[in-house]
Amino acid sequence: MSKKVDIKVTVNGKLYERSVEPRMLLSDFIRHELGLTGTHTGCEHGVCGTCTVWFDGEPVRSCLMFAVQADGHEVHTVESLGTPDNLHPLQQAFMEKHALQCGFCTPGMLMTFAHFIQRHPNPTDEEIREAMAGNLCRCTGYENIVEAVKLAAQRMAGK
Amino acid sequence: MTTEVKTKVIGKSVWRNEDPRLLTGMAQFVDDIELPGMLHAAFYRSDYAHARIKSIDVSAARARPGVVAVYTAEDFGDYWHVGPLQVPPPLAIKGAQFNARPLVPIAKDKVRYSGEPLAVVLAESRYIAEDALADIYADLEPLPAVTDMEKALEPGAPLVHDDLGTNLAADVYQQVGDYEAAKAKADVVIARRFFKDRCAGGAMENRGIVCAWDEKAQKMTVWCGTQAPIPMRNAIAKNLGLSEDQVRLVIPFIGGGFGPKVMTSMPDDVLLPWLSRKLNRPIKWIEDRRENFLATTSERDQIHYAEIALTKDGKILGVKDVFYHNTGAYDPYGMTVPLNTQTHTLGQYDVPNFYTQIKMVFTNKMVVTPVRGAGRNYGVFVMERLMDLAAKELKMDPVEIRMKNLIQPHQLPYKTGIIGQDFVENVLDSGDYPASLKKAVEMIGYEKFVKEEQPRLRAEGKWVGIGVVNFVEGTAVGPYEGARVTVGNNGKVVVLTGCSTQGQAHFTTFAQLVAEQLGVDVKDVHVTTGDTDQFHWGAGTFASRGITVAGSAVYAAATKVRAKALSLASKLLETPEEELELADGVVRVADLPSKFIPLGELAMKANPTRGTIEPGVEPGLEATAYYAPPHGATGYGTNAIILEVDKETFDVKIRRFVFVHDCGTVVNPMVAEAQIHGGVQMGIGTAFFEQLVYDDNGQLLNASFQDYLMPKATDMPMKMELGHLSVPSPLNPLGLKGLGEAGAIPPPAAYAQAIENAIHDVDFEILDMPLNPSRLYELVKAARKK
Numbered sequence: 001m002s003k004k005v006d007i008k009v010t011v012n013g014k015l016y017e018r019s020v021e022p023r024m025l026l027s028d029f030i031r032h033e034l035g036l037t038g039t040h041t042g043c044e045h046g047v048c049g050t051c052t053v054w055f056d057g058e059p060v061r062s063c064l065m066f067a068v069q070a071d072g073h074e075v076h077t078v079e080s081l082g083t084p085d086n087l088h089p090l091q092q093a094f095m096e097k098h099a100l101q102c103g104f105c106t107p108g109m110l111m112t113f114a115h116f117i118q119r120h121p122n123p124t125d126e127e128i129r130e131a132m133a134g135n136l137c138r139c140t141g142y143e144n145i146v147e148a149v150k151l152a153a154q155r156m157a158g159k
Numbered sequence: 160m161t162t163e164v165k166t167k168v169i170g171k172s173v174w175r176n177e178d179p180r181l182l183t184g185m186a187q188f189v190d191d192i193e194l195p196g197m198l199h200a201a202f203y204r205s206d207y208a209h210a211r212i213k214s215i216d217v218s219a220a221r222a223r224p225g226v227v228a229v230y231t232a233e234d235f236g237d238y239w240h241v242g243p244l245q246v247p248p249p250l251a252i253k254g255a256q257f258n259a260r261p262l263v264p265i266a267k268d269k270v271r272y273s274g275e276p277l278a279v280v281l282a283e284s285r286y287i288a289e290d291a292l293a294d295i296y297a298d299l300e301p302l303p304a305v306t307d308m309e310k311a312l313e314p315g316a317p318l319v320h321d322d323l324g325t326n327l328a329a330d331v332y333q334q335v336g337d338y339e340a341a342k343a344k345a346d347v348v349i350a351r352r353f354f355k356d357r358c359a360g361g362a363m364e365n366r367g368i369v370c371a372w373d374e375k376a377q378k379m380t381v382w383c384g385t386q387a388p389i390p391m392r393n394a395i396a397k398n399l400g401l402s403e404d405q406v407r408l409v410i411p412f413i414g415g416g417f418g419p420k421v422m423t424s425m426p427d428d429v430l431l432p433w434l435s436r437k438l439n440r441p442i443k444w445i446e447d448r449r450e451n452f453l454a455t456t457s458e459r460d461q462i463h464y465a466e467i468a469l470t471k472d473g474k475i476l477g478v479k480d481v482f483y484h485n486t487g488a489y490d491p492y493g494m495t496v497p498l499n500t501q502t503h504t505l506g507q508y509d510v511p512n513f514y515t516q517i518k519m520v521f522t523n524k525m526v527v528t529p530v531r532g533a534g535r536n537y538g539v540f541v542m543e544r545l546m547d548l549a550a551k552e553l554k555m556d557p558v559e560i561r562m563k564n565l566i567q568p569h570q571l572p573y574k575t576g577i578i579g580q581d582f583v584e585n586v587l588d589s590g591d592y593p594a595s596l597k598k599a600v601e602m603i604g605y606e607k608f609v610k611e612e613q614p615r616l617r618a619e620g621k622w623v624g625i626g627v628v629n630f631v632e633g634t635a636v637g638p639y640e641g642a643r644v645t646v647g648n649n650g651k652v653v654v655l656t657g658c659s660t661q662g663q664a665h666f667t668t669f670a671q672l673v674a675e676q677l678g679v680d681v682k683d684v685h686v687t688t689g690d691t692d693q694f695h696w697g698a699g700t701f702a703s704r705g706i707t708v709a710g711s712a713v714y715a716a717a718t719k720v721r722a723k724a725l726s727l728a729s730k731l732l733e734t735p736e737e738e739l740e741l742a743d744g745v746v747r748v749a750d751l752p753s754k755f756i757p758l759g760e761l762a763m764k765a766n767p768t769r770g771t772i773e774p775g776v777e778p779g780l781e782a783t784a785y786y787a788p789p790h791g792a793t794g795y796g797t798n799a800i801i802l803e804v805d806k807e808t809f810d811v812k813i814r815r816f817v818f819v820h821d822c823g824t825v826v827n828p829m830v831a832e833a834q835i836h837g838g839v840q841m842g843i844g845t846a847f848f849e850q851l852v853y854d855d856n857g858q859l860l861n862a863s864f865q866d867y868l869m870p871k872a873t874d875m876p877m878k879m880e881l882g883h884l885s886v887p888s889p890l891n892p893l894g895l896k897g898l899g900e901a902g903a904i905p906p907p908a909a910y911a912q913a914i915e916n917a918i919h920d921v922d923f924e925i926l927d928m929p930l931n932p933s934r935l936y937e938l939v940k941a942a943r944k945k
């Protein structure tokens with residue numbers, strides 16, 4: 001066990017000060033230190049994308065970062081998008097298009113695409129699939145996720 | 160028994176009740192559970208696939224700060240025990256030989272597969288627990304490993320279970336008619352060897368368990384993402400010498416099941432509850448992805464020696480299939496998987512003579528238990544390939560030869576004479592097989608493609624091919640499921656079942672069944688699918704049985720509650736029952752909607768605090784019901800695809816993907832279609848991407864998502880075109896059949912046919928699965944050399 005390090009991380013707009021081992025994964029920090037369990041881990045080796053969060057506004061795999069690297073930075077997780085009573089348009093579209101089954105990959109998908117839609121307000125199917133290639137889902141066959149992203153993009157662009 | 164039901168909510172694509180929580184990170188999965196004082200477990204696992212254990216030194220691990228305990232098999236003392244079998248031997252089949260070797264919770268004396276646990280560490284954090292694994296030294300004497308099924312049965316092969324004297328785990332044959340006599344009369348006989356390799360269950364959430372012994376209450380609570388809550392509770396209670404009510408199993412949200420999560424008596428659920436009681440501390444174990452690949456359970460590998468005998472005009476006279484089934488190091492799940500292969504081989508075809516034999520083999524590989532498709536796809540692959548080879552030999556069109564041999568609607572229900580995984584004779588209960596094939600052929604535009612498009616594309620130098628294959632999916636097997644439906648004083652309805660849910664939308668579809676009967680909003684029906692303190696009867700979610708078996712129980716319970724509500728309301732409203740209706744959360748006079756009584760108020764009246772209730776009436780607006788099918792219901796369908804093989808890279812691109820299926824009455828079309836989508840993804844995976852690659856030493860070479868390829872969004876067809884048929888099953892009042900595994904079954908067979916058809920200028924046969932670009936390249940290269 002190595003010496004703990006003090007860090008300050010802003011997660012979903014709230015500042016957290018914690019003492020952590022340098023080796024603690026950012027994903028474990030978010031889930032088990034902060035109790036924000038919406039972020040999932042499906043592989044912890046950087047392939048499945050279930051652990052995707054935003055790091056200073058950009059999607060990253062939180063299982064491939066250490067919590068200490070987030071010192072002084074800003075993280076957003078799925079909990080920042082919407083609430084059960086007030087879903088984000090992307091979450092709403094996922095529900096309407098049945099883009100989730102077990103829901104385990106879903107937080108990662110949402111964080112990937114909430115960012116993607118900002119950059120691609122009018123995405124094609126190919127662009128959506130290309131953007132999804134870093135997120136695995138075992139349940140849905142992906143088709144309904146493509147449909148949900150298109151629907152959300154249309155709505156968010158006010159079309 | 161099937162009645163035409165006019166439905167309000169059944170058959171509607173209702174949005175899911177569970178989604179708002181899942182979408183916002185508010186749904187609790189097993190790894191989200193934190194308890195005060197909780198210890199974290201990590202397993203030390205064997206690197207060898209086959210080895211004798213000489214000694215295990217855990218002293219350094221025990222001395223590490225933060226480590227609370229380290230246990231090896233020795234340390235478990237008398238508690239160490241094997242098994243039990245989760246599925247009993249197939250005694251219903253005459254002459255069946257079965258050698259039971261149930262799971263060992265932690266290896267003692269000998270290691271039988273790579274990844275088998277040798278020690279378990281309990282520490283204050285998972286990080287420390289994993290550190291301590293590096294402190295353990297196991298002195299293992301490696302033994303020669305056996306991974307090949309045929310070699311395993313040769314004399315002198317290394318023995319997985321020394322005491323058995325053989326690696327033969329089971330030998331079971333079944334027959335209908337007389338294949339050899341049929342063969343003697345045949346014009347054409349085609350025989351081949353087929354091989355299909357293993358794939359992983361691959362749920363995105365790994366397995367996990369949290370258990371907490373409460374010394375004061377003398378009660379064990381376990382949270383676990385299992386597909387089979389009641390069997391697991393019963394197993395844990397038995398292991399610990401507790402009565403069933405002293406063990407509570409709570410099922411949180413489950414991040415996908417796909418088969419492996421049906422297992423009980425695995426190392427974690429045998430050892431950790433015992434340790435929690437012993438140490439009087441809660442314990443959590445969450446599997447990591449590597450462990451999931453190495454040491455959970457996986458899909459089968461099988462070798463088939465199959466032959467088909469036909470007349471010269473393409474009528475099948477008989478089929479013979481002798482196959483090897485690799486069960487891995489143990490056989491805890493009996494013969495479910497190879498029996499599924501047996502019952503699904505003939506699929507939709509009318510074959511009078513059939514001989515099928517399973518030789519189940521122990522090897523030094525991970526244990527095999529059902530994974531979505533669960534052996535069905537192997538039978539279907541073999542049969543569909545035989546049909547293709549026959550068509551080629553007889554110069555017939557692949558669709559024509561299929562059409563010629565289909566079981567006709569008037570022949571249903573069709574007794575196959577083959578006993579299935581549920582130990583009763585397999586019966587094809589309902590459907591219209593020719594309609595399915597016709598529909599798929601029409602949807603994909605078979606004629607036009609073959610006559611116009613394909614010649615044009617071939618002239619352009621493209622390798623473009625079409626494949627059309629049929630399948631059946633035995634679903635909804637027994638023994639039974641149950642449900643309790645209760646109307647609360649607030650008018651909301653609670654549904655309890657023991658059938659857990661891994662993403663199949665039971666929180667919504669079960670709610671729809673209740674809403675239909677009680678006239679409430681689907682959102683006002685709260686479904687709990689696995690809390691054994693609340694409902695403790697049932698078998699679990701597997702074999703595509705959730706909606707049909709548990710759903711039928713839910714529907715029956717709701718029907719009883721409806722009758723109770725009507726009877727009570729009739730008295731209170733002084734109106735005959737026939738004039739009442741249930742709608743909008745009330746019981747009201749149909750012609751006078753202002754005369755009503757809310758369901759919540761009725762619930763209160765049904766549970767008076769003084770006075771009495773009528774003799775013979777149970778209190779509350781509540782009822783429990785069970786449903787036990789006489790045998791499974793059989794779904795079916797046809798898969799038609801058009802694909803292109805890249806001449807340079809040998810990669811395959813799907814151009815069209817048509818899937819026709821029949822699952823009887825559909826409760827929620829949106830959910831049903833998505834079940835097909837997900838199944839197809841696994842089907843395509845096992846056709847062209849997914850393969851657990853073992854070397855001769857029994858080492859799994861691709862135990863990560865980096866190396867094991869699951870289809871990504873870019874690997875899937877752009878659009879799955881689904882065609883629906885709906886012939887209700889006569890086996891249950893709603894006419895339901897399952898469909899959870901359908902999509903996973905036919906794609907390998909469809910790929911094989913279409914790829915051979917695409918590479919028209921090379922004479923070659925695809926007999927092994929899965930393919931990938933390099934295997935396909937090798938096949939074509941070898942054929943060109945000839």
Ligand code: FES
Binds near residue numbers: 046
């Ligand atoms: S858990 Fe981070 S990519 Fe899989």
Ligand code: FES
Binds near residue numbers: 140415
């Ligand atoms: S919804 Fe289950 S993994 Fe994507």
